[in-house]
Amino acid sequence: MPEGPFGDMIKLGQKIFNHTPKYAPKYVGNSLSCANCHLDAGRLADSAPLWAAYPAYPAYRSKNKKVNSYQERLQGCFMYSMNGKAPPLNSDVLLALESYSYFLAKGAPVGDEKMAGRGFPKLAAPAESPDLTRGQKVYEASCALCHGSDGQGRTVNGQVVFPPLWGKNSYNWGAGMHSVSTAASFIHANMPFGMPKTLTEQQAWDVAAYINSRPRPQDPRFTGSVEETRAKFHPNTKYDYYGQTIDGKQLGNPANTPPAGTVPK
Ligand code: HEC
Ligand code: HEC
CATH class of the missing domain: 1.10.760.10 (Cytochrome c-like domain)
Incomplete structure (x- = not known):
C-alpha cells in the first residue's frame, strides 16, 4: 500500500x-x-x-x-x-x-474484457424453467438460516451481518442482480456463503427466481406506468419478474413497492 x-x-x-x-x-x-x-x-x-x-x-x-x-x-x-x-x-x-x-488491478492487462475471473460465470440455460415452488424449498433449506425466512437478513448492533435479499433495504428493480440469470450465476459461484458451487445449477436458477419474485425498491427509471417501464427496461420476461403478478400482487406497482433511489439528470 x-x-x-x-x-x-x-x-x-x-x-x-x-x-x-x-x-x-x-x-x-x-x-x-x-x-x-x-x-x-x-x-x-x-x-x-x-x-x-x-x-x-x-x-x-x-x-x-x-x-x-x-x-x-x-x-x-x-x-x-x-x-x-x-x-x-x-x-x-x-x-x-x-x-x-x-x-x-496492479499488473493486470489493460483492455482484456474477457479476463479469467471477471464478472460472475454465466450458467447455461436451465434444463427446466425456473420454478418458484422448488426455489422456495431451496431457499428454506440453504439460505434462510443466514438471510432469514423473510429475506431481510440479520443486523447486530446496527451492523449488517447477513444482507437482505429483498424488501426496502435490498437492491432495486434496476440492479443487475434483479435479473434471474445474473443472480443464478452469482449464487451458484458464491452461495451458500462458504460453500460455493454446492447447489446444482437448476437449484441456483430456482432459488434466484424465488428471491427475484419478491418485492423490492422501484426501478429508478420508472416512467409512471409499470407496463411501460416493463416494456422499456424489462424486456426479458423469461428471467425478469418486474411487472408480473405474484401472490396476488403486481411487482413494481407503486402501491406495494418501496421507493427508488434517484437518477441524476
Ligand atoms: C446487489 C449486489 C451488488 C452490489 C451491492 C454492488 N454490486 Fe457491483 N455489480 C453487481 C452485478 C450483478 C454486476 C454485474 C456483473 C457482471 O456483469 O457479471 C456488478 C458490476 C460491477 C462493476 C463492473 C464489473 C465489470 O467487470 O465490469 C463494478 C466496477 C462494480 N459492480 C462495483 C460496485 C461498487 C463500487 C459497489 C458499491 C458502491 C457495488 N458494485 C455494489 C452487483 C452488485
Ligand atoms: C452461512 C450464511 C449464508 C448462507 C447459508 C447464505 N448466504 Fe448469501 N450471503 C451471506 C453473506 C455473509 C453475504 C455477504 C458476503 C460478504 O459481505 O462478504 C451474502 C450475500 C448474498 C447475496 C448478495 C447480497 C444481497 O443481499 O443481495 C445474495 C443474493 C445471496 N447472499 C443469496 C443467497 C442465497 C440464494 C443463498 C442460499 C442458496 C444464500 N445466500 C445462503 C451469507 C449466507
Whole structure:
C-alpha cells in the first residue's frame, strides 16, 4: 500500500467498498455494501472482482447506451445496487473507489474484457424453467438460516451481518442482480456463503427466481406506468419478474413497492 495522500485515498476506497452505508451515507438508500456482492473486498475471482473490472473501462454499456468511464460505471452501482444516488464525478467517494480498484488491478492487462475471473460465470440455460415452488424449498433449506425466512437478513448492533435479499433495504428493480440469470450465476459461484458451487445449477436458477419474485425498491427509471417501464427496461420476461403478478400482487406497482433511489439528470 503506497504511503501519503494516494495511499490514504486507496484506504478510503477500501472502507467505502466494505462498509458503504457508513462511509458514503449520502449516496446509499439501502443497507447493502459493495462487498456483499463483490466478495472478499472485491478481490474474489468469479465474484465480479475489481481487478478485472478496472482495466476493462472505458467501455460501451447498452444499459445507458453510451461509452462509460470507470467512474460512470461506479455511479450505476450506487443508483441501482445501492438504491441510492450517483456521487458526482471526481467526488472523493468515486475517486477513492477508483483508487482502490486501480491498486487491486496492479499488473493486470489493460483492455482484456474477457479476463479469467471477471464478472460472475454465466450458467447455461436451465434444463427446466425456473420454478418458484422448488426455489422456495431451496431457499428454506440453504439460505434462510443466514438471510432469514423473510429475506431481510440479520443486523447486530446496527451492523449488517447477513444482507437482505429483498424488501426496502435490498437492491432495486434496476440492479443487475434483479435479473434471474445474473443472480443464478452469482449464487451458484458464491452461495451458500462458504460453500460455493454446492447447489446444482437448476437449484441456483430456482432459488434466484424465488428471491427475484419478491418485492423490492422501484426501478429508478420508472416512467409512471409499470407496463411501460416493463416494456422499456424489462424486456426479458423469461428471467425478469418486474411487472408480473405474484401472490396476488403486481411487482413494481407503486402501491406495494418501496421507493427508488434517484437518477441524476
Ligand atoms: C446487489 C449486489 C451488488 C452490489 C451491492 C454492488 N454490486 Fe457491483 N455489480 C453487481 C452485478 C450483478 C454486476 C454485474 C456483473 C457482471 O456483469 O457479471 C456488478 C458490476 C460491477 C462493476 C463492473 C464489473 C465489470 O467487470 O465490469 C463494478 C466496477 C462494480 N459492480 C462495483 C460496485 C461498487 C463500487 C459497489 C458499491 C458502491 C457495488 N458494485 C455494489 C452487483 C452488485
Ligand atoms: C452461512 C450464511 C449464508 C448462507 C447459508 C447464505 N448466504 Fe448469501 N450471503 C451471506 C453473506 C455473509 C453475504 C455477504 C458476503 C460478504 O459481505 O462478504 C451474502 C450475500 C448474498 C447475496 C448478495 C447480497 C444481497 O443481499 O443481495 C445474495 C443474493 C445471496 N447472499 C443469496 C443467497 C442465497 C440464494 C443463498 C442460499 C442458496 C444464500 N445466500 C445462503 C451469507 C449466507
